[in-house]
Every structure is written in C-alpha cells, then in structure tokens.
Amino acid sequence: MQSDQLAVGFVNALRGAGIDVAVGSSVNYYQALGAVGVEQRSSVYWAGRATLVVEPDDIELYDQIFNAYYGANLLTANPVVEVVQPITLVTDDDGEDGAEDGDGDDEDPGDPSLTLRWSRHEVLRAKDFADYTDDELEEVYRLMAAMARVGGTRRSRRRRLTHRTAGHPALRRTVRAAIRSSGEPVRRWYTEPGERLRRVVLLLDISGSMESYARALIRFVHAAVVGRRRVEVFTIGTRLTRITRELSSRDPDRALGEAAHAVSDWSGGTRLGDTLADFNELWGIRGMARGATVVILSDGWDRGSPEVMDEQMARLRRVAHRLVWVNPLKATPGYQPLAQGMAAALPHIDDFIEGHSLRSLERLAAVLGDKQSTAEARNKASNSSHPAGEARGGSTQLIGKPQ
C-alpha cells in the first residue's frame, strides 16, 4: 500500500470518528510521513499526533483509531477500519441502571471501543428544544441588543487618544502634528487607558430540577453569546460541557440544536460542587474566570457534599471579579435558600437574583450592567447573620421549598 493512500485513509478514519481534520493538516501529515519515514510504528504515530491532532481531548480517540487502522504491522494497514462512533447515547430513565450497585465500576476496562461512563446519577439524554415562535424571536433579538454592553468594563492596557490636555503623552500623534508645524510640537496629544468589556462566564445548570426553566435559560445564554463579545457558556449538571461555540450561530434554532447535541446530560442528576471543581480546574483558575463576571444559573439543588460546594465557590470567588447567582425559585413567594448547595454557596455570592423566565432574565442584564460597587455587595453578603438570609437585603420570611 502506498504511503499517500495510507495517509488519506487514516485521515478519513479520523474524520469518521469525529476528529476535525483540516485539509491542510492532511497534507502536512503526508509530508511528515515523508520526513520521518514509515518504518517505525512510533514515528508514524507521532507524525500524526503533531500534524492531525490539535485538541488534547482528541488524543484518546486518535490512539484508538491509530491502533485499529495500523494494526500490529504497519505494512498490513487495514484501510477498512470499522470507525468508532463518538459518544452518542440516548437512554431513557434509570430503569436498567437501577440494578447496578456501584457508581463508577460499570465500565468494561477491556473493551477497546469507547464505552460510555455513566452512573445512576448521570442520565444522558438528548434534548429537543421546540423552534422559536415569531414572538419569541422578537423577544430574543431585543435581548441580544440589551446584552451588548452589559457586564461592566475595566481598564485595558491599551491606551487611546484623549482630548484632555494632561496625562500620558501620545508621541506618535504629537510627532505627526509637529511635522506640519516645522518641527514645533504646538499641539500636544495625550492618551488615557482604554476600556475593555469584562469577560462574562455563564454556568448553566441543566439538571432535572431545572428542566422547566431550561428553555428560557438556554435562550438567554444564546442571546448573551451572540449579543455581547467575550462571553463563555458552560453547562453544569453531572458533567461540565463548554457550549460557547455551539451557541455562536446567530440563527437561534440552529444554535440551540447544536448546543442540545453537544450536551449529553440534559435533565440528569446534579453534582454542582463537582462540576464547579471541574470548571475551576480546567478553565476558571487558569484564566477564564479571572477578573470576569461569573454568573451561575441554578436552583442550588446539589446531591454532592456541601463542603465541596463551599470550597469550590470560595476558589471561584478568589479569582472572579463578581459572582452572580440566578435562581429561578427565588421568584416563589416566601422562598428561602435552604437547599444544601444554595446555602453553602450563598456566603460567596455578590448578587443573588431571580430568573425564572426570559423576561425576568432581562433584569439580570440590568444587574450585570449596574455599576454598583462589588465590595459593598460582598460586605452585605458576608454580614448576613444566618446562612439562610439573602445575599443582598430582601425579605426573610421562612419556609421555602421543603427539603
């Protein structure tokens, strides 16, 4: 078998398995094979790794395809490899799962194909959002426009020209002007620090208890991604999924369809603390949450331990500029944040607001844009006498959702 056929076949196998390989990359791969030779298995392996894989998440899949395709002997490469499908499993309720004992030990370690990990707390479902009605479309476009400037700004390192006559001199502009006046800098220009939009990170809880609000919330986050720059969206539930890219299409039906496809744990269980830990580790602490406004959209029902929640919220608090919790249940008269996760999270929150419908989420847009001092909000939150109190004033009637 010729090495060019071999290369093309392998690239096709990778594409079939869901790895996104650009045309240019396959050319690189072919050239790379020429450079390292095809005599040694490991050279062929690493040539592909350097040219075809651009996401660490794809490495595992690449390994499997590589082993299946090239077999034990390179010369007898098997071009009609059976392509391993990416994880797409739709399950019903926890019927069969109920018989299982353990949570993590129901995978078969010897199976070379991708097995789906699941536990009784993780019900994987596909989600279908009904298409937008005309009224909703109008509402969503209005929201997109409203989102454009929310979230506050901060000083940028990039300076801009100003009409003030003091500060940091703008030499480039001054020199330009001086040439025109025979070298005399008559008009002196100055710069001031520019402003930049802060990043907004939206963490959307998609567990079963949030199901009735999912439609409104996903539309809200879509409006945020399209309407504003520097927005990141993750879903939290039983696992962390980044859906910023899927939501970036301006066409709402298409965006929601892709997001629904990308997330595998719609309406599953809730492990808020653990998924927050994943977010902190994989994205947040590294930089995404630093100086950002982080918004958690969740009812605060958490199956995990409150200590984990407390610890992870504290970590997030230390890097984020502002931490906002949007709770749909808060609109219920007499609601008290008694749910375990909510109570653990409350001391770390700057703003605690309701958000049960698209309309009420417009208020969130207002809060995000509000220039109220974060420190002030934080003081109120930490001075709150008992953990069941609200983060920022409000009523303190008792009895909310029964535990």
Place this chain on the structure above:
Amino acid sequence: MEPEPTTAAEVADGLAGCDYLADEGLATAVFLAMTLSRPLLLEGEPGVGKTETANALAAWTGGELIRLQCYEGIDVAQAVYEWDYSRQLLHLRTAEATGSATQATADALEDELYSERFLIRRPLLRAIAAVEGPPPVLLIDEVDRADDEFEAFLLEILSDYAVTVPEIGRFAASTPPRVIITSNRTRDVHDALKRRCLYHWVEHPGFEQEVAIIGRRAPEVGVILARQVAAATAAFRELGLYKPPGVAESIDWSLALGRLGAAELTPEITQASLGSVLKYREDQQRVADQGIGGLIERAIARAG
C-alpha cells in the same frame, strides 16, 4: 554550525546536549517543525517545560532566542515595531534650531523621520528581519493571554513571514525563524492558527525520564535523592491537587533539598521544604492530611 537533523532521534540528542530531555513525541514534533518550516504550538500543564523547549532549541541551533511574552492588550507597537518618538522630536527640534526645517519641505523632513534610523524593532520584526547566522528561534509565549485580534494578526505574519511598515516598506525573512508558540489553554486558540501550526500536548514526564531530568538540572543532588524526589512528585500528582507539581517544581525541590544538605527524603525535611514543590496552602494541607510519613515511605519504596 547550524544542525540539520534528518531524524527525530538527532533532535532528541541535540536537545539533550543542551540539558533538555525531550521524549520521542516532542522530539518528533520539533523535528517536523524544523523540516517542514512550520510553527510549533505547545500546550500542556504549567511547569512541564514548554518555554524551556525554545531555550534549548536556541542553544542547540545557535540561533538567537527572541521572546515575545503575550499579555492582554498587546499590540503592534509592542510586538512588531514602534517609532522612537523622543528621538524624532529631538531631531525635529535640531532641524528647527539649525534652520534646515524651514528650507526642507515637510515631505523631506517626514521621510527623514520615518527612516530605519528611528525604527525600534520589537520581537516579531527582529525575528523576521534577522539576516546573519542561523535562523533565530522565535518564542511566542502564552499566546492565550493576548486578544483574538492579535492572534489574527499573528496568523498573517506566520503565514508569509513578512511585515510591512507603511512608511518604509516590506521586511521579508530570508530564512524563516523557527517559531515555538506556547499556550496554557485559558481560552481556545483560534482554529486557523492551530491549522497553521504543528501541535504537541506536553505531558508530565515518566518516572525514569524525570529522574534523568533532575540529574541534568540539579547535578549536585545524588541519584538516590533524585529518584525519591521523582517518586514523591509523581505521588503528589495523583492526589488531585489544585496545582499538581510540574518538572519545574521537582527541579526546584531537588535544588532546595540539595541546599539543605539532604541525602535522602525524610518526613521532616519534606515538611520543611514543601513550599518549593506545593504552592497552595490547600495543597499542603491535603498532603498533610494524607500523612507525609506514609507518602514518603511509599515514594522511597518505589524509588528502590
């Protein structure tokens, strides 16, 4: 003399000669980047030696290391070129004082001011306009910290290795620089940039390799201690810490232990020097909860 490797093994040997031990994957990626003249994008946990790769490559090839540290708001003036405004102003005043300004037309004066004499070359221009000797190694560090717009600009430069300064003209590289780009994945690097580059995900080294790295970087530390440090560091990485120690930390730790005069790891000396390997209070707490004694005991057993 500039090396022209024909196999990945030669790259590994060359880098090893500069005290950098690359595994086969990284050596192949560097080799391919050199032969195919492509930028190499390195991603991985902090402290696995991404930046160090560029240092070693520069030392080995003899090319100048030109480093561009990215940060938010970085723009052309800091990355490519800038005019030396103070000198331009001085020059203008001199021209004015000697009376030449009145005779010369504004155009001629402008040409004079915007000549190479007043051009400050920033890293990207320096890497492209370098003419003598082996091609320089251009390290674009932590590209994920720069803005998207800057990334797009970078892409333009990396595709034809040329820069246009409107007032002067086009600078094109006679031999393209060897480009290493690192990212900590605080955000996704744009697809177009990834497609332009070869990609390597840098892992923590295996046990034996880490021992060898410590031996190179902290030669005053004995083999026994190096093995124990590597084993203990590997154990730390499995505890689910906030910041699992990288190779950089295990080297630091070895140096610290060497300075403390330790010949072998003991719970006491580990406790005393823990700050050089674990940088979060919570991580130190977690290790303490696990029991330092037992952890060290197992590490010593593994080190053999």
